[in-house]
Structure formats: structure tokens, C-alpha cells
Amino acid sequence: MKCSTAAHWVRQVRTVPISRFWSSSLASYWPPTADLPDPFYSCVPDDVVVVDVEASGYWRAGNPRKDRVIEVGAVRLRGPVVVDTFQSLVQYSGLLSTDIINLTRITPDMLRTAPDVKSVLSSLERFIGTDTLVAHNASFDVSFLQWEFLHERIAAPRALQPSVPSSMPEHLPKVLCSLKIARRVFKETQSHSIESLIGYLKLLPPQQGLHRALGDAMSTSEIWNIMMKSIQTMTRNHRYPSLQLLDALQTGKIAEFESICRTWQFKELDC
Numbered sequence: 632m633k634c635s636t637a638a639h640w641v642r643q644v645r646t647v648p649i650s651r652f653w654s655s656s657l658a659s660y661w662p663p664t665a666d667l668p669d670p671f672y673s674c675v676p677d678d679v680v681v682v683d684v685e686a687s688g689y690w691r692a693g694n695p696r697k698d699r700v701i702e703v704g705a706v707r708l709r710g711p712v713v714v715d716t717f718q719s720l721v722q723y724s725g726l727l728s729t730d731i732i733n734l735t736r737i738t739p740d741m742l743r744t745a746p747d748v749k750s751v752l753s754s755l756e757r758f759i760g761t762d763t764l765v766a767h768n769a770s771f772d773v774s775f776l777q778w779e780f781l782h783e784r785i786a787a788p789r790a791l792q793p794s795v796p797s798s799m800p801e802h803l804p805k806v807l808c809s810l811k812i813a814r815r816v817f818k819e820t821q822s823h824s825i826e827s828l829i830g831y832l833k834l835l836p837p838q839q840g841l842h843r844a845l846g847d848a849m850s851t852s853e854i855w856n857i858m859m860k861s862i863q864t865m866t867r868n869h870r871y872p873s874l875q876l877l878d879a880l881q882t883g884k885i886a887e888f889e890s891i892c893r894t895w896q897f898k899e900l901d902c
Contacts, residue, residue, distance in 0.1 A: 676874060678714070679807070680758070680790075681706040681765045681855060683847040684772045685735050687725055699723055700775050701742055702735070703755055704844030707762070710871065711856040717758045718845040720745035735842050752785045759788035763874065767825055767851045769808035804878040809855050811881040816858050825850050832857055 682705045688698030705717040723742040732738055755776075766772040773791065780787035790805040813823045820831045825847055829836060834853050839846030862872050862880075 676763050676871075678707055678709050678762045679765050679855075680762045681708060681809075681848045681852045682759070682772055682776070683766065683844045683851065684775050685737065685842065685844050686775055687723060687727060687731060698775075699725065700748070700779050701727075701731075701737055702844040703751060703776075704839075704846070704848040705755065705758055706845075706848045706852045707758070708765075708852055708855070711859070713849075713852060715758070716845060716849075717755065718839075719751045719754065721751050722747045736840065737843075748779060749783050749785065752780055752783055756780075756786065756788050759790060761789045763804065764788075764790040764806045765809055765851065765855055766806065767808070767813075767847070767854075768810045769806050773806055803874045804881075807874075807877050808881050809851055809858070812858055812877065813854065815880050815883070816861060825854070828854050 682703070684700050684704075685702040686698045687701050700721050701723050702720050703718070706713055707715040720737065720741055722745045723739075727737070727739055727742075764773070777787065777791050777793075780791060792805075810823055813828060817823065817828065817831065820827060826841055828834075829841075829850055832854065834850065837843075837846035837849045839849065841847060841850070859872055862876070863870070
């Protein structure tokens with residue numbers, strides 16, 4: 632993770648015209664002429680891992696203690712560039728409801744011959760490593776993954792561990808929710824589901840299909856890149872948004888964070 636240095640875009644990504652949502656989105660957080668203080672950009676992630684899971688329970692009623700993960704997809708982003716992907720079905724012998732089969736197009740036969748959960752979790756842990764996680768409606772994906780790692784007694788990646796290691800500043804988030812940030816960036820659309828944002832931003836549906844783990848992770852990555860570039864444009868700063876800024880966006884504590892930044896003498900953070 633880079634601190635006090637900019638992570639520049641290495642290629643152009645599609646951005647949403649600022650006129651489409653400036654007046655009703657982040658204008659309430661930053662006046663157009665305001666310059667953000669440097670502490671907003673003090674810890675810039677080298678990589679983020681966008682993760683998505685499909686579970687045996689429908690998402691509104693999904694219970695990680697009753698339902699299980701049946702597919703995992705992850706995308707590693709370096710700036711706006713996809714540098715690696717991970718996808719695996721997960722062996723599952725329980726019953727799948729017709730709703731889940733119709734939604735995900737995952738059948739019991741596909742899961743019977745899938746890799747067992749221990750091998751999938753071990754591979755996922757190596758893929759994520761110590762990087763920050765991004766997920767759309769992160770509480771769902773994170774709760775399922777945390778339970779699976781706990782249930783299988785496998786060491787979880789840093790982002791899924793309940794406590795922050797002493798080497799990490801406590802204020803830095805380990806998980807960023809793209810749904811919460813999208814609600815603050817794209818206020819003009821009522822729904823902020825992946826499918827709705829694909830339509831709003833005029834993106835192509837993922838090749839893997841919606842409601843499949845890698846397909847949803849790829850679409851979330853595209854949405855994430857547009858949000859990052861839009862935040863850069865609106866804050867008039869060419870740097871990649873920092874973890875502090877993104878956490879302030881997802882928690883809605885902008886005014887409080889600005890106040891801290893005005894009185895905080897910036898120092899480089901060893902993160």
C-alpha cells in the first residue's frame with residue numbers, strides 16, 4: 632500500500648459526465664471549488680480485491696449459519712486494471728431451492744463435483760492476501776466468508792479477520808462496500824443493485840452472467856473504476872482516492888472527517 636504518494640491511472644477508464652449527477656450527489660459533501668486536504672489521500676491501496684459470493688440461501692434471507700457458500704469469484708484491481716481473477720464453485724450436498732437455481736443457474740449436479748470448501752478457502756486466502764476487499768453489499772459477502780473460514784478452521788485473510796493487526800493503523804478500513812459508496816455517488820438512481828447500475832452507467836452485462844460470482848465481481852469492478860474516476864473528477868484531484876476518503880464516503884462521516892483533516896498535521900503512515 633502506498634502512503635502519501637499517488638497511484639496514477641495507467642489507462643483511461645470510462646467516466647460518468649459530472650453534469651449527470653454533480654448537483655445532487657457529492658455537492659452536499661464538497662463544494663465544487665473546495666480542495667481536499669492531503670490527509671484524504673494519505674494511504675492509497677496498491678491493489679484491491681473485489682469479491683462476490685453466491686450462497687445456497689436467497690440473499691434477503693441468507694443466513695451464514697444455515698446456508699453455505701456455493702460459488703466464489705474475485706477480481707484483483709491495480710488502479711483500474713484487472714490483473715488477476717479467481718473463480719470456483721464449492722462442493723455442496725444440501726438442497727438448492729428452485730429460486731436459487733433459477734437465479735444463479737447453478738445446479739446440484741454442478742456442485743457435487745466441485746472442489747471441496749477447504750481447498751477453495753485456502754486458494755481464496757492466498758489470492759486475497761493482505762489486500763483490502765471491495766464487495767457490493769459487503770455485509771452479505773463478508774458474513775458468509777467469515778463464517779466459512781471460522782467453520783472450517785482455516786486462517787482467514789486480513790480483511791476478514793475480526794481484529795486489526797498492530798502493524799495497521801486502526802482507522803484504515805479492511806472492507807469497502809461499493810453499494811454504500813454508490814448510494815452517495817450516484818444519487819439520481821433509486822436502485823443501486825449491480826444490475827441497476829449496469830443499466831444506469833450503460834455498461835455491458837458480464838460475459839459470465841449476472842448472479843454468478845465472477846460475473847458480479849467483474850461488473851462491480853467496472854462500477855468501482857467509474858466511481859473512483861468520478862471521485863477524482865469531483866474533488867479535482869488526480870490521485871487515486873485513499874482508504875480514509877473511501878471509508879468516510881461509505882460511513883457518511885464526511886463533515887467529521889473534514890474537521891479532523893483540518894486540524895491533523897499530516898505524517899506519512901507506515902501502512
